[in-house]
Amino acid sequence: MTLEHVRDQKFTVAEQVYTLLVSLFIGLLLLTNVITSKYVQVQGFVFTAGAMTYPLMLMVFNLITELYGKSKAKVAISLGFLASILMMGMLASCHHLTIHASSPFTKEAFEAIVGFTPGVVVGSLVAYLTSQLLDVYVFSSLKRLTSGKYLWLRTHVSALLSQLVDTIMFATVAWIVFPFIDNTQVLHPIAWHTLYVIIRNEYFLKVLFNIMSIPIVYASVYGIKRYITKGEEE
Numbered sequence: 001m002t003l004e005h006v007r008d009q010k011f012t013v014a015e016q017v018y019t020l021l022v023s024l025f026i027g028l029l030l031l032t033n034v035i036t037s038k039y040v041q042v043q044g045f046v047f048t049a050g051a052m053t054y055p056l057m058l059m060v061f062n063l064i065t066e067l068y069g070k071s072k073a074k075v076a077i078s079l080g081f082l083a084s085i086l087m088m089g090m091l092a093s094c095h096h097l098t099i100h101a102s103s104p105f106t107k108e109a110f111e112a113i114v115g116f117t118p119g120v121v122v123g124s125l126v127a128y129l130t131s132q133l134l135d136v137y138v139f140s141s142l143k144r145l146t147s148g149k150y151l152w153l154r155t156h157v158s159a160l161l162s163q164l165v166d167t168i169m170f171a172t173v174a175w176i177v178f179p180f181i182d183n184t185q186v187l188h189p190i191a192w193h194t195l196y197v198i199i200r201n202e203y204f205l206k207v208l209f210n211i212m213s214i215p216i217v218y219a220s221v222y223g224i225k226r227y228i229t230k231g232e233e234e
Contacts, residue, residue: 013231014068017224021064022076028057029080030087033124036174039198046194047201055209058163061132062139062155063220070140077132081125088121123174131166135159151221152214163206171199 011019036050065073099107135158142154172195179189190198 014228017228018068018072021060022079025057025060025064025076026080026083028053028060030083032057033084033087033121045201046197047205048198051202051205055206055213058135058159059213059217061135062159062217063224065136065139066151066221067224070136073136077129081129084121084125084128122178123170126173127166127170130169131162134165135162138162151218155214155217156210159210160207163210164203167199167203167206171195
């Protein structure tokens with residue numbers, strides 16, 4: 001097959017939907033890495049801003065796994081990993097460039113804002129690979145054991161386990177390990193009690209969102225399958 005032949009091929013509807021879902025997944029992943037450095041408080045609950053986008057990212061990932069299978073889900077994981085590496089490399093490059101006098105941000109302000117991001121990305125990558133591979137394995141195993149039935153069960157169980165692993169690993173690496181080994185003196189490890197509060201609150205929010213998202217997952221799977229089938233028939 002020549003490159004010209006590949007270039008002239010049209011995407012099927014299923015491929016178009018897959019590309020859209022993977023793009024959305026990667027976009028949410030990178031957005032989560034950026035906004036997680038901010039701690040927020042809502043009604044007494046303290047958590048990172050990334051807790052609002054991570055469950056959405058996982059929901060999209062579960063749609064990919066359900067609709068396209070384990071191998072396609074692993075491709076999405078690999079692409080997300082490469083995108084995160086690229087983002088971390090670009091941020092590191094920008095961090096070491098000489099700042100101009102007319103820059104709206106001072107060097108110190110930029111370091112304070114972006115300084116956490118490398119640690120966030122490192123923590124995210126470690127937790128991301130571990131939790132996403134765990135999610136694929138549990139999701140696919142439950143689908144096989146239940147003969148493709150009980151979507152709510154595999155969605156819920158895989159999310160609960162992967163999110164617990166992700167929350168603990170990410171918070172520990174990003175807020176304790178990386179600031180401890182950072183040599184810029186900009187970052188400092190957070191208190192263990194604060195770490196516990198963030199992990200507890202974020203996991204609670206993720207579990208709550210996961211329960212609420214099950215009807216959305218069912219409706220999305222039904223709608224996407226119907227859309228693909230209708231598109232392929234035309």
